[in-house]
Amino acid sequence: MGRGKGKFGRRAWLAVGLSGLVLAWLTGTAAAEYPRKVAIAPFTVLTPQEDLRNIVPVLPRLLSSRLMALSGAEVLLLTPGETPPEDAAKKAGYPLLLRGTVAKLGGGYSIDLAAADLAGGKAAGAFFASADTIDAIIPRLDDLAADISEKLFGVKTAARVSAPAPAGPPSAYLPPPPAAGQTPPAVPSEASVPPSAKPSAVPPLPAKDWTPSSLSKVAESGRIADELYGIVSGDVDSEGNGEVVAYGKKILHLYRVKGSELLPFTRITEGLPDHIFNVEAVDLDGDGGKEILVTGLDGEEIRSSVWKRKGDIYEKIAGRIPYHVVLLPDWQGKAVLVGQQKGGDTPFSGKIYEMSWDGKSLAKGAPLPADTSRAPLTSGVMGLSSARFGEQWRWIYTDENDNLRVLDAVGSTEYKTGMKYGWSGDSFEWGLYLPRVGKTRYPVRKAVRVSRDPGGRLTLLVPEQGDQFINIEAFSRAKRLVLLQWSGGEIVEKAGTPKGDRIYSGADYLPGAVLIPGGKVIASAIERSGGVLKGGISRLVLFRVE
Structure with missing residues (x-):
């Protein structure tokens, strides 16, 4: 009997050991x-x-x-x-x-x-x-x-701030007591753990009362032989590295941002409008990469096209879209692509519609509630952006005089700045030709860039012109870049660059979701006016927000 019990015991321990090995193997593979x-x-x-x-x-x-x-x-x-x-x-x-x-x-x-x-x-x-x-x-x-x-x-790591919640009831297995004459293994104290084995400190969430107070220049690109009209961030990671798209009248200039470096990547010169008005970057087909949307004046038509990256080049996948297209960063809780068609005597006419990708082109959807027969939206979709103000969504509009306006959903003005913002050094002709006068010239108006700080305060990025009266020179004197916030029912400046000799024609956040300390801002700056043929010179400038 004793020998039988011994065999049974050994078999039992062997079974337990094998099952433990199998369990460990299954756990590891799972x-x-x-x-x-x-x-x-x-x-x-x-x-x-x-x-x-x-x-x-x-x-x-x-x-x-x-x-x-x-x-x-x-x-x-x-x-x-x-x-x-x-x-x-x-x-x-x-x-x-x-x-x-x-x-x-x-x-x-x-x-x-x-x-x-x-x-x-x-x-x-x-x-x-x-x-x-x-x-x-x-x-x-x-x-x-x-x-x-x-x-x-299957990657174990010590980078844990707090103990994990138990995944289920505690195991019934208890380790055997130490054998006679042995002591249980000691639990190492914090002092005995080498510094390399300790989890790194976790950066705290920025305080909710933090607001931006300065824009510090980090880097700038080499000279670009073009007069840049604006810039938009493309595919950018959480560290602010990725691609940006700057544009002049006829050319797209793509640059890579890597840390504090701004490196030229490629240019698009063919298949674009005669005069580029606006460029957006948005993932239309849901594949994780942003397509480039270009809107401009092509002969007597306002049209848009869609460009998709394939390897190291961009190819046009849709063209001759009869809408001026802009991206609203936050309308009813989501980013929305919208468009408006050309007018007759004026550049734009009719309702502004939501737009969506149907696999081949942009298709018209539901109309926005904005009344385009009511001033200031009679000037069209140019300069239109959006954001949530408290519990309500509002339009943020750059009007024909370069004032920023906050409009209700229908389009009535609720607030207007005294200062002038945006760069209006670009214009185009439209309408009936009159002898000795020609066609009417209209400025190409740019929308503000929208973000929020850690406390949820609405923050706008835009070039500033100041409070000059309307005159020819004032249209292109945007020599500061500013961060504005909605506070106490008005728009106030929180940070800005000093005035200089450069003219800021556009700017965007990198990556743009939430503005945090150390966040990056990219801007297009004109050093000498004139297009490619006239010898225009520009640069890209990278800033850090503090």
Whole structure:
């Protein structure tokens, strides 16, 4: 009997040992089951708290940088649009999709993530973290990134700010007591852990009362043999590195931003309008890369075209679109592409419509509520932007006299600046030709760039002309770049560059979601007027916001 018990005991321990090895092997393979390639959809706010709506749009970018740092994952940030996130991720070749929600429950905040295996059509995992205050949400992203790295990619990391929430009930297994004469292993103290093994400090969320106070020049490009009319940020990562598109009257100049370097990438000179009015960069087809939209005067027509990057070149994939197209950064909680057709005696006429990509071109959708038969919107879609003011969305409009106006949804003026903003050194002819007079000249008006600081305050980026009276010289004297905020029912300046000899014709945020300390701003600056043939000279200038 004793020998039988001994054999049974040995067999039992052997079975336990083998099962433990198998379990460990299965756990390891399950943790490393997926390739390190994941798409992240925009996060959703489940509760109506205003403070959450100001921070949630930037969370996917912060999570992506942590996943890249901890696991070396390749991350695709999806943008809001008509294409479902699953379809956009599949089309880009990403096998995993992360969806996130943030909610305020009682006195705390809950951050929940769901991972989907797109190839297998099943759930890949669920992750959650809680925060006592809104300032603690960002550090908890480190915990979530560590959990995702370990459970989806099999990469263990010590970069954890707080202990993870238990995934289930505690295990019934307890380690055996130490044998006689042995002591249990000592738990290392913090002092005994080498500095290299300690998790790095997590940068705190910028204080909600921080506002921009200065624009410091970081770098500038070499000379560009053209008079630049504006600039827009293209595909840019969370560190502000990527591509920007500057444009003159007839040419697109594409540059790469890498740290503090501004490097020429390519130019587009063929297939463009005779006179470029506006350029936008937006992901139309949901593949994660931004297409370039160019609007301008082509003969007697106002038309737009769409350009898509294929390798290291851009190809026109749609043209002769009979609308002047602009991108509204925030209308009813999302970015919206809109367009307006040309007029007869005046450049623009008719309603402004939402526009969407139908796979071949831009298609007209529902009309906006703005009444274009009412001043100042009788001047057309040029200079139109949008943002949320409190609980309501409003138009921000650069009028024909270069004043900024805040308009209600219908188009009635609620506020108007005394100062003049934007660069109006570019103009075009339109309408009936009159002897000795010619056609009427109209300035090409630019829209302000819209962002928000960590406290949710609306922040506008725009060149400043000052408070001059209208005259020929004043149209091109935008020698300062300023950051403005909506405060106390008016627009006030918070930061700006000193006046100089350069004329700022345009600017944009990099990347533009939420303005934070150290954020980057890119501007187009004219040193000498005149186009390519007349010897115009310009540069790109990179600024840091403090």
